[in-house]
Amino acid sequence: MQGRPTLWPDESNAVPSRSYSKTLPAEAFPQTVRPRTPGLLLGPFYPVHLATERQSTEKHRAGAPSTGGQRLELSGRVLDTYAQPLAGACIELWHADPQGRYRHRSQPGVEEIGFDFAGYEVLTTRAEGSWHATTEIPGPYSHDGVSRAPHLHFQVTYRHVRLVTQMFFPDHPMNATDRWYCAVPNRALLVGRKRSDEPGCLALEWDIVLAG
Numbered sequence: 273m274q275g276r277p278t279l280w281p282d283e284s285n286a287v288p289s290r291s292y293s294k295t296l297p298a299e300a301f302p303q304t305v306r307p308r309t310p311g312l313l314l315g316p317f318y319p320v321h322l323a324t325e326r327q328s329t330e331k332h333r334a335g336a337p338s339t340g341g342q343r344l345e346l347s348g349r350v351l352d353t354y355a356q357p358l359a360g361a362c363i364e365l366w367h368a369d370p371q372g373r374y375r376h377r378s379q380p381g382v383e384e385i386g387f388d389f390a391g392y393e394v395l396t397t398r399a400e401g402s403w404h405a406t407t408e409i410p411g412p413y414s415h416d417g418v419s420r421a422p423h424l425h426f427q428v429t430y431r432h433v434r435l436v437t438q439m440f441f442p443d444h445p446m447n448a449t450d451r452w453y454c455a456v457p458n459r460a461l462l463v464g465r466k467r468s469d470e471p472g473c474l475a476l477e478w479d480i481v482l483a484g
């Protein structure tokens with residue numbers, strides 16, 4: 273074996289041994305303090321035709337309260353698992369209108385959706401990782417025989433990390449029968465926290481935690 277190149281000083285170890293880590297102080301291994309937000313499917317209604325026009329995000333605000341639904345104020349932060357805020361993260365947000373219809377070419381009846389409702393928005397987190405969106409509460413819908421509780425879709429990108437997930441509403445009775453919601457072990461992390469519920473306006477807070 274003499275002269276044969278090796279990856280490690282001791283080839284019996286494919287990775288650094290435990291004794292290797294013993295030389296480093298405990299502070300070198302920071303503990304994660306926030307559980308990662310679970311991922312959930314992209315869904316069949318990702319608005320591809322709008323996502324290609326990100327430079328025109330102002331034209332594609334998620335939904336104007338004038339379309340007849342209940343106003344929804346969303347806010348939160350994008351963090352890593354060490355609870356560090358991630359500024360400059362890109363958030364794509366899309367959801368159904370109050371009648372449960374997506375502005376998508378595969379959506380039956382899409383031509384009946386109000387002109388003011390785009391159902392899609394792109395946000396960038398601020399210095400403290402915060403974000404805010406004003407839209408309206410989406411309605412439940414059924415697709416391919418699967419009933420869905422009201423939810424909003426998110427795709428969050430920060431550097432090399434991307435999370436596709438969905439946010440649900442607290443105490444909504446349809447959550448318990450939503451196939452995808454119930455498939456997530458730690459699904460409580462997918463539920464927004466109520467900040468206020470005044471007549472005509474529901475305010476929710478939801479932090480999104482990315483791997484890292």
Ligand SMILES: [Fe+2]
Pocket residue numbers: 315317420423425
């Ligand atoms: Fe959906």
